[in-house]
Amino acid sequence: MDFNFKKLASDASGFFSRAKQLTEETFLKAEKTELDAHFENLLQRADKTEEHTKRLLSCLESYLQPNPTVRMEDVFYEKLELKKEGSRQNNLEHLGQAMQDGADEFGISTPYGSALNRVAQTEFKLGGAEREFLTNSANNTLLPIRRFLEGDMRTIQKERKILQGKRLDLDSCKNRLKKAKTLESQAVAEADLRVAQAEFDKQVEITKLLLEGIQTAHNNQLKCLRDFVEAQMNFYATAHQHMADLQRELNGVSSTGSNIIPQEEGHNGHFNSYTTSVENQSNENKRLDPGDMGTKQARVIMDYEAVSPQELSVRMNDILIVYRLPGLDPDFVMAEKGGKRGRVPLSFLEII
Template sequence: MNFNLKAAGTLISRAKQFTEEKLGQATDRTAYDDNFDHLLLDADRAKAWTERLISNVSIFLQPNPNERLEDFILTKFDQKTNKQNIVEQLGQCMVEAGNDFGSSTQYGSTLIKCGQTHQKLGHIYKDFIQSSVMGYMQPLKSFLEGEMKSITKERRTLEMRRLDLDAARSKQKKNKMLSRNNNTPVAMADSSDADVRHAQAEFERQYHITRLALDGLPNAQNHHLSCLFDLIESELQYHQKSVQILEELHRKIGLSKSIPHASSPRLRTAIIKFDYEALDSNELSVLAKETVNIISDGDDSDWVTVEKQLSKQHGRVPRAYLQIDASLS
């Protein structure tokens, strides 16, 4: 019974202290040191960004929100599904269309080959999702459910211990003021001093526990870095396998010869023979031995419009000042 009364008294004092702080009536609030405040900010940052990373990687792996919800529900009920993904569905559609058109026709046989290829792509995409979830997302989720939840719990306990300490100090301060007026028994003043010592010891103990938990954050981030490397490695392997499968399809359907790309015309260039100072806004100042691109060379026999290669400034320069590259004429 005494224990319950004491616990109730502690809760009341804690609530009173919290209310006074919120209303700005409490002036003596125990402050943490700058380094500890920095650790608290690091923890908040780690929690917020880890949650956002998990969310965005989930969207990256499964853009369809309905599919994500279904996967989440099945995971919660520990049920596995062999449901086809969109790549496999496309592959199956192509195979069925090819068979209907006839595997003996060129279009039908090509559709079948493309469909089989997309089914392979769908399979390796599933493997990529699985490796990404197990190698990156799951460790981050475990961090939130384990270390971060523990840190949050210890921080909450520390805040309660701080409120208890500040409430005890406030009570001690009031009793000392009353004792000066001879209105408070000595026993009551001694009791408030003992309460402060007890609250101080509990606060320091919880402060040490919380700090140990916060100091472990760099180790967690090192682990997350390793998991990030695994994610990139899985993504690289997925794309490499995809390229191999598509190159195999490329050969099977007779597209092994490389498709020629239209080459973009090379710009004509010229070397400046002498320094030239522009006389108006249509002209361009250039220096001897500078290389420029020729923009226009046919409107005026005495002038050529050129462009500087770095600054991209352009303007007219006398033809006599240019040594034009004849190989591209």
């Protein structure tokens, strides 16, 4: 192996010179070159950016994948550039599968089996929506932030270490010039000082450019955060819509199931038959005929959060003025409350 002994000796000499200078600065309070205030502010902002970005990345990873074992497995596959075969079911899909198995066991022709089947299908939809949300968040938010830490931030730290070494070389040359006693040694020390000063100034400019680029990184991460919020908003809006649809379907299953409950014969049977007919008649009176365009009062039976600007958020026991409009979805009615107007699902209301 070919060694460059001159370079090796020069590096060793520089290492011991820096170590000596750092020791004198630490214990003997030797003078050292100070950086300007603007540069110091850039360094502090870089440190804060790295600290908070690492914390943000850690929290995002924990949120998107709470299981640390799975996270380590993903890192393992990523480092080895391996591809997973198939995809693991998430919790919602596991729940949906358990309900689907129950529905198959009890039969979807029964009210309970039919309800299990409907809920299972909705859980599968929620699981798919969650998987899409996690994928989008990982690609559009998590990956860019990790690349910033592993790329730009690592380069900045590397250049800062080089700058620290150049600064120690510069101060070491200054000390040698102060201690020089002969003209010859002074001339050598002055030449070394000029070289060290030029290298230090060059490294300062390089590091400064990198530090000023952190503002661009902040702008890029702002876009990542917006993408994350949009993906999260779409996921929750989709989940809310699926659950609202499921609730309407289950209300239909419940009302259908109440008509097929077997009745006892005799006096009790006549009483149950009479009670069922009264309840059905009452429910029919509380429904709003699709062709009825009149204005009515309705009571809210469950809180509802609007998922679009055209809808109205209401709370349980609110009293609303409701009516239909031509072309409106039959599952919705127009509602007015406190001077505000918007659509509300009919399944959340009880006509007074």
